[in-house]
Each structure stands twice: as structure tokens, then as C-alpha cells.
Amino acid sequence: xxxxxxxxxxxxxxxxxxxxxxxxxxxxxxxxxxxxxxxxxxxxxxxxxxxxxxxxxxxxxxxxxxxxxxxxxxxxxxxxxxxxxxxxxxxxxxxxxxxxxxxxxxxxxxxxxxxxxxxxxxxxxxxxxxxxxxxxxxxxxxxxxxxxxxxxxxxxxxxxxxxxxxxxxxxxxxxxxxxxxxxxxxxxxxxxxxxxxxxxxxxxxxxxxxxxxxxxxxxxxxxxxxxxxxxxxxxxxxxxxxxxxxxxxxxxxxxxxxxxxxxxxxxxxxx
Amino acid sequence: xxxxxxxxxxxxxxxxxxxxxxxxxxxxxxxxxxxxxxxxxxxxxxxxxxxxxxxxxxxxxxxxxxxxxxxxxxxxxxxxxxxxxxxxxxxxxxxxxxxxxxxxxxxxxxxxxxxxxxxxxxxxxxxxxxxxxxxxxxxxxxxxxxxxxxxxxxxxxxxxxxxxxxxxxxxxxxxxxxxxxxxxxxxxxxxxxxxxxxxxxxxxxxxxxxxxxxxxxxxxxxxxxxxxxxxxxxxxxxxxxxxxxxxxxxxxxxxxxxxxxxxxxxxxxxx
Numbered sequence: 001x002x003x004x005x006x007x008x009x010x011x012x013x014x015x016x017x018x019x020x021x022x023x024x025x026x027x028x029x030x031x032x033x034x035x036x037x038x039x040x041x042x043x044x045x046x047x048x049x050x051x052x053x054x055x056x057x058x059x060x061x062x063x064x065x066x067x068x069x070x071x072x073x074x075x076x077x078x079x080x081x082x083x084x085x086x087x088x089x090x091x092x093x094x095x096x097x098x099x100x101x102x103x104x105x106x107x108x109x110x111x112x113x114x115x116x117x118x119x120x121x122x123x124x125x126x127x128x129x130x131x132x133x134x135x136x137x138x139x140x141x142x143x144x145x146x147x148x149x150x151x152x153x154x155x156x157x158x159x160x161x162x163x164x165x166x167x168x169x170x171x172x173x174x175x176x177x178x179x180x181x182x183x184x185x186x187x188x189x190x191x192x193x194x195x196x197x198x199x200x201x202x203x204x205x206x207x208x209x210x211x212x213x214x215x216x217x218x219x220x221x222x223x224x225x226x227x228x229x230x231x232x233x234x235x236x237x238x239x240x241x242x243x244x245x246x247x248x249x250x251x252x253x254x255x256x257x258x259x260x261x262x263x264x265x266x267x268x269x270x271x
Numbered sequence: 272x273x274x275x276x277x278x279x280x281x282x283x284x285x286x287x288x289x290x291x292x293x294x295x296x297x298x299x300x301x302x303x304x305x306x307x308x309x310x311x312x313x314x315x316x317x318x319x320x321x322x323x324x325x326x327x328x329x330x331x332x333x334x335x336x337x338x339x340x341x342x343x344x345x346x347x348x349x350x351x352x353x354x355x356x357x358x359x360x361x362x363x364x365x366x367x368x369x370x371x372x373x374x375x376x377x378x379x380x381x382x383x384x385x386x387x388x389x390x391x392x393x394x395x396x397x398x399x400x401x402x403x404x405x406x407x408x409x410x411x412x413x414x415x416x417x418x419x420x421x422x423x424x425x426x427x428x429x430x431x432x433x434x435x436x437x438x439x440x441x442x443x444x445x446x447x448x449x450x451x452x453x454x455x456x457x458x459x460x461x462x463x464x465x466x467x468x469x470x471x472x473x474x475x476x477x478x479x480x481x482x483x484x485x486x487x488x489x490x491x492x493x494x495x496x497x498x499x500x501x502x503x504x505x506x507x508x509x510x511x512x513x514x515x516x517x518x519x520x521x522x523x524x525x526x527x528x529x530x531x532x533x534x535x536x537x538x539x540x541x542x
Contacts, residue, residue, distance in 0.1 A: 018479070022505040048529065049320065097428045157368045157428035159525035161482040163503050208289070211432040232434050234293040254430035258319070 003180055004036040004087040005173070009057050009094065009141055010255070011044025012158040015166055016093030016151075019173060028174055030181040036087060040141065041076060048159050050255055060139040081144045089113075090145040091176060093169065096154035097254045098263075099218040101126035102172050105150035106192075107133060107140050112147040114271055119179050119186045120172055127172060128221060129192035130249060130266065149176070155218070158254055189270050193221065193247055197265035201257070202231050202239055209233055212252045212262060220249045220263075231262070274451055275307040275358040276444070280328050280365065280412055281526070282315025283429040286437055287364030287422075290444060299445055301452040307358060311412065312347060319430050321526055331410040352415045360384075361416040362447060364440065367425035368525045369534075370489040372397035373443050376421035377463075378404060378411050383418040385542055390450050390457045391443055398443060399492060400463035401520060402540065420447070426489070429525055460541050464492065464518055468536035472528070473502050473510060480504055483523045483533060491520045491534075502533070 005023060007016030017039060024037050039045060041056050052072040059077040084090065089112065096103075104117040104127060117129045130152075142148040153169045156162040202210035210233040216224075224230070224246050231239035243265070250256060251263040276294060278287030288310060295308050310316060312327050323343040330348040355361065360383065367374075375388040375398060388400045401423070413419040424440045427433040473481035481504040487495075495501070495517050502510035519534040521527060 018505055026506065097431055157431075157525055159429060159528065160368055160523055161479075162485075162523075163482040163488065164485045166482060166505075167485075167507075208432075211434040211437060214434045214438075217434065234289055234437075235297065236438075252431055252433075254428055257430065 001032070001088045001180070002034045002036060002086055003089045003091065003177070004038055004084060004145070005091045005093070005177075006038040006040050006141065007093045008042070008045045009040040009092060010050045010055075011041050011046070012048050012050050013093075013095040014159065014161045015095040015153055015156060015169055017045055018161060018166065019093050019169055022170065023173070028177050030177065032183065033177075033181050035177070038080070038083070040080060041073070043072060050158070057140050060141055060143050077141075080141065084141075084144050087145050088147065089180060090142060090148035091173065092141055092148065092150045093173070094150060094152045095156045095165070096152050096250060097157060098220050098250045098252055099155045100152055100220045100249055101128065101154070102168055103128050103130050103152040103249070105130045105132050105152055107131075107142045107150065108147065109133070110147045113149045115185055116149055116176060116179055117192075118188065118190045118271070119184060120176060121190055121192075122186065122188065123175070124172060126168070129190065129271065130195065131192055131269065131271070132195040132264075151176075192269050192271045193249065193266040194269045195249070195264050195266050197243075197246070198261045199230070199248075199263050199265060200260040201262040202233060208257070210237075210239065213238060216248075217252060220251050221247055224248050272303070272359045272451070273305045273307055273357055274360045274362065274448070275309055275355060275416070276362045276364070276448075277309040277311050277412065278364045279313070279316045280311040280363060281321045281326075282312050282317070283319050283321050284364075284366040285430065285432045286366040286424055286427060286440055288316055289432060289437065290364050290440055293441065294444070299448050301448065303454065304448075304452045306448070309351070309354070311351060312344070314343060321429070328411050331412055331414050348412075351412065355412075355415050358416050359418065360451060361413060361419035362444065363412055363419065363421045364444070365421060365423045366427045366436070367423050367521060368428060369491050369521045369523055370426045371423055371491045371520055372399065372425070373439055374399050374401050374423040374425075374520070376401045376403050376423055378413045378421065379418065380404070381418045384420045386456055387447060387450055388420055388463075389459065389461045389542070390455060391447060392461055392463075393457065393459065394446070395443060397439070400461065400542065401466065401537065402463055402542070403466040403535075422447075463540050463542045464520065464537040465540045466520070466535050466537050468514075468517070469532045470501070470519075470534050470536060471531040472533040473504060479528070481508075481510065484509060487519075488523060491522050492518055495519050
């Protein structure tokens, strides 16, 4: 089995980039799998930007493949798609400004990735599973491999390394490689979270009109009830949550301002 | 007296940008001064990047003025220099990923800015004065006005608004405008910090080889002693401080990675 470990799909998420470089410099000992390392968006990494022309992690749809638009990330997506044809499993490392600890994102419901995420989530206290199946904007890099898991770690700023977050990431990543190498299995049912909605910031036309409420900031994965404060406008007006009880994630993720997402709404599920 | 308040000298420091927009939308009542608002780097603000071609806040040297290099920030610097000719005082708002609370940066030793910073520092507990007089890279925007004060607030990620940090910034900013309008004065001597050195990350040739040590992270303005841990390499090796006792600031500031600064070294002074 060939396992690709990728970082730098977003060029300013340093944790994943240096996780890949660190593993490349001191290769984990594996017996049964073949390891492959990918720095996915080298130009964006060099410029310390999320992307050059458009989000690489939304550039893997079939349309993009046929598109001759000179968008740098579409060209990269074609090269990566080719390269990942030989891979059986992908671990893609990202970071977030949200307080999400180590989140294992599953974008498919296949047995291999679910099994891996469940073992890790059971072993580590701050490791949670987030299922994020559909995405209107365009396909993730995960869509071009048979099975995959995304590691999202935070909170950490774009362009910044946080040693504590880095160390937690490496621990989970090394263990993930070991589980795949040993072909370990788990039968148990476990709790997970499933993305089923999005909430935008208050806006005046296109202009941002408010921020995440200080009492809501950092409370990813905690229950949000109708009437809880979620935003405060620049003039100090509070805005309250009006939906059904949910478990928000990606609260105040820097890269989602432009996507019109102040936080993602999830429900608890059992997988 | 004409007072200019600027934000967005760095396009991804949202706190200053929305502070300026908020004041524009609800103008503070002033009797004796004229207020002027400036969003300094509109193209970088639109793209949510620190700068387009090079740091605008290092583009105000005389050489840059004469330079016909088609660098966007040099062109902006010329326009801003022209506009600020009518201003007597500049308050320039920035944010940092470092845990610096509200820091009032003085880049000159004139009476007006020192007086303003001293009143604010005495009134608010988390407001500190940082004197940063020289800068090898090129002149700050402050160099084109007779007197000025920079407000640096943190910790906040690039491209992110933190409501608590925003509110603290607005409180200090509104009070600063009031002090200038009422021409208030203070005689007392006060403690401040003066930048007198820089420390880079561990590197292998040009490649980053380590991060801020988790025990050092977030300890801006606290004493750093010889032998204290400051870095940890990606392999887990600790690196220790080897200089005289100092008070570090800008610890792990995202924008300073590329400048070769892991933190700035300061000494306590009395002003």
C-alpha cells in the first residue's frame, strides 16, 4: 500500500509543511507500506500565501481538469492528480485559526479512513472526527485517491508555527502511519461530528459588519443553543443564534472570511 | 491641529482597517482638532495580504521617493507622503500575532507623542510603551509627519478579527483622540521598553530549523534570563538564551519570519 502524506496544499499553513519536511528528514520505519511525501503548492509555500490564483483544495473537480484557464492551482491539481494515481491512501495536513485541537476530517465514508480516524480518536483525548462530505465550491484533493484523511490542527495563525500544536500533530501523524503499517482495526462505534451548514458574518452589502462574539470565540465543538450570542457588530450590537442546537466548528477561521463562513454548523453522529 | 488615523498599512491586519472604518461611520466629537482617516494600502487590503510588492511600512525612505521601480508600495508611499504633509500628528494602527496587549510604539522622541503615550500607559493596565527608534530596512510611515504614535495590538492572527482585541483598541484609540483634542498633559516619568536587538530563528542555510519554545511562547514583556529555553527544533532539540537579561517583544510575529526576526530584544527605560 502506498501512503502519500501532503502538506502545503495551503501555502501559509506552516504546520503541515514542516511536518512533511520533518518526516522526510527522519523517515518513520515502516514494513508493509510505502511512504510518499508531497508539498502540494510550492509557489504558494514560497510566497507564504494560501494560494496564488485560487484555492488548490477546491480545484480537483473534473471541470477544472478540462479547464485551460492558466490558473496556477488548476495546473497544480492536474500534476497532483497524475501523481496520486499510484497512491492508495492520502493523509493531508492543514491548520486552522479556529480552536479545533486535532480534527480528523473525513470527506468520504469508506472503511479504511473511518477505521484509522476511529483508532486515533479513541486513543487521544483532543482528537475529534469531523465528517465533511459535500462541498459546493469544488472538490478537495482527497477526491482523487481511493481513501484519505485530512488532519486539521489549531488554533494557529497563518504563517506561524506553534511548537505545542506542531508536536501534537507529529504525534498523531506518526501514530497514523504506524496504524496503517500494522493494518490495525477497531470495531467500536464512536462519536463524530458532521458538517451540515454554514453561517456567515453580519454584512452590509459586501462589507463585513461584525465579528465573532467574544463569548463564542474559541468554543468549537461545544453546544450552541438558540439565543446564545454569536456576533458583535463594530458598534457593539450583539447578535444571537436563532437555529437548532448545533456544534460549531471552524469558528473565526481566517481563510473562510472570503468564503462567507463565520463558522460551520455540525451535528453529532455515531460512526 | 490635524490628526490622521491610519489603518491597513498592512492589508491583512484587519483590526486597524475596521477601527478606521468604524470611526469614519461614527465620528468622535472633537472641538479643537481636525480628524482625517486613511486606509493606507487599498490594494493589499482588497487582497487581504500584508503587501503587494514590498512592506509599505519600510517604503518611506528618501531613496524610495526617487525610485522609479514600479513597486506598488513605493507609489503608495509617494501619495501618502503628499497627503500627510498637512497632518500634524499620525496615529497608525497595526496588529501582531505576538501576545503584546496594546503596545504604543514611539519611533521618535518628540514631546507630543511621548506625552500622549504616557497618559494612555498610565491609565490602562495592559498598555505599554515601546520605543523603536532605528530601523535598518527602510523608514516607517511615521517618518513623514512631525509627530506620531503607532498602536500595535495582539495577539490576533492575520486576516482575523478578535472582538476583545478590537474593543480594547477602540477604547485606547477614542481616549487618544480625546487627549489630543483636550491638549492634556502629564509630567510624571514612566517605564517604557526600548528595542535594541533582534534574534532570528534557528536555520539550516535559508531553511527554518526550529520554532519558538512552548515555554517561551506568549511571554512578551517578561524578563528573559540566560539559560531560558527560547527555541525547539523540529526534531525536539531545545535551544537556550545566551545573552544578557532582556524583555522580548514581537515573539513569533508572523510577518517577521521573512525578516529574520523570531523576537525583538528590549531593555526597560524611563521616559
